[in-house]
Amino acid sequence: MLSSKIENIELSGTMEVSAKTFELRSKGIDVIDLCVGEPDLPTPENIKKAGINAIDHDKTKYTINTGIKELRQAIADKYKNEWGIDFSIDEIIVSNGAKQSIYNVLQTIINENEEVLIPAPYYVSYPHMVKLAGGKPVIVETKRINQYKPTIDEIASYISPKSKAIILCNPNNPTGTVLTKKELETIVNFSIEKNLVVICDEIYEKLIYNKTEFTSVASFGKKENVIIINGVSKTYSMTGWRIGYAIGSKNIVSGMNKLQSHSTSNACTISQFASLEALTGDQALVEQQRIIFEERRNLVYNALKEIELFSCVEPKGAFYIFVDIKKVLEKSDKIADSEEFCMKLLNEAYVATVPGSVFGKAGYIRISYAKSNKELTEAMIRLKEFVNTII
Numbered sequence: 001m002l003s004s005k006i007e008n009i010e011l012s013g014t015m016e017v018s019a020k021t022f023e024l025r026s027k028g029i030d031v032i033d034l035c036v037g038e039p040d041l042p043t044p045e046n047i048k049k050a051g052i053n054a055i056d057h058d059k060t061k062y063t064i065n066t067g068i069k070e071l072r073q074a075i076a077d078k079y080k081n082e083w084g085i086d087f088s089i090d091e092i093i094v095s096n097g098a099k100q101s102i103y104n105v106l107q108t109i110i111n112e113n114e115e116v117l118i119p120a121p122y123y124v125s126y127p128h129m130v131k132l133a134g135g136k137p138v139i140v141e142t143k144r145i146n147q148y149k150p151t152i153d154e155i156a157s158y159i160s161p162k163s164k165a166i167i168l169c170n171p172n173n174p175t176g177t178v179l180t181k182k183e184l185e186t187i188v189n190f191s192i193e194k195n196l197v198v199i200c201d202e203i204y205e206k207l208i209y210n211k212t213e214f215t216s217v218a219s220f221g222k223k224e225n226v227i228i229i230n231g232v233s234k235t236y237s238m239t240g241w242r243i244g245y246a247i248g249s250k251n252i253v254s255g256m257n258k259l260q261s262h263s264t265s266n267a268c269t270i271s272q273f274a275s276l277e278a279l280t281g282d283q284a285l286v287e288q289q290r291i292i293f294e295e296r297r298n299l300v301y302n303a304l305k306e307i308e309l310f311s312c313v314e315p316k317g318a319f320y321i322f323v324d325i326k327k328v329l330e331k332s333d334k335i336a337d338s339e340e341f342c343m344k345l346l347n348e349a350y351v352a353t354v355p356g357s358v359f360g361k362a363g364y365i366r367i368s369y370a371k372s373n374k375e376l377t378e379a380m381i382r383l384k385e386f387v388n389t390i391i
Helices: 013-027 045-056 069-083 099-108 126-132 151-157 181-193 250-261 269-280 284-305 327-330 340-351 374-391
Strands: 091-096 116-120 138-139 164-169 198-200 226-231 245-246 320-324 364-368
Touching: 013 181, 013 340, 045 151, 069 091, 069 245, 069 269, 091 099, 091 250, 099 126, 099 164, 099 198, 116 126, 116 151, 126 138, 138 151, 151 269, 164 181, 164 245, 181 198, 181 320, 245 250, 284 320, 284 374, 327 340, 340 364, 340 374
Parallel strands: 116 138, 116 164, 164 198, 198 226
Antiparallel strands: 091 245, 226 245, 320 364
């Protein structure tokens, strides 16, 4: 009964772990969820009030498909102020989250059997969205010595006559690595030389640590060849409001507009007005939240370093740590792979993590530190004790 394109994809790996977590919690078990990628902090009050105000003033009807003009102008102003590049509102489309923005881009630009390069480890949904667009995901293997950042040689080795695009996630989910300006510019210029469309997911742009410099691909001025994906979910703790956006050439945005007009139409009107306040209101809370996440990063990273058989690269952004557990797997006769490690950790120690295989790297787990210090401290104690029981 199912179509071949649905048979050819899998349920999100993060959602499977989440489902098991909910099941255990329904039985009254105290599970610490280090799985789902969303801030635990509340949406700021001024943003919530803007949403309520939209309801009170009956701003609850359809908007134009690409999003209200005021929000798209606020997005354009943001990139002008932060990166010195002018975008017209016709080069911006608002969608139901950054994930839909990526999906719409791929559906708009990919022809049957065209290839999309995806550096691994990658956000779990990228390959499946490529498949749903009729394309072929081509996984670019990266090395830990390079902090899992793709090199030009690595990218070049996977390019073929069918290559159409490359997806970058910067800062990266699941590793937390951040491309330097030079690294990013080199990859973008090389990709464009090879006639690839560069899709850059920058949803974690404001969660940067160690005084690391973040650079948006917008700053290079390659408007015809680059598509920027962003949103309000992570920066403003607005995951459930479901607002993301894409910025690109008028031609591509026009195509996305056609697609969205026949699928979801406009994003939630109330959420659009709340997002307008997020972008134009007081930004002080953004830095306050960033500091909180950096403290949590430090807590978890330092705790993981105390587990002898674990190894990880220090994250410079986002709120994840990608942990190499291969030495544990080699030493343990009780666990065969990262999937079994995660399920056993969840069922026995009640800590939810995600196996690295769903991000394209076997022998790893992803830990989200978007939790309170108290929960993270307890989770690290449980994790360390669990490792001791299986080796």
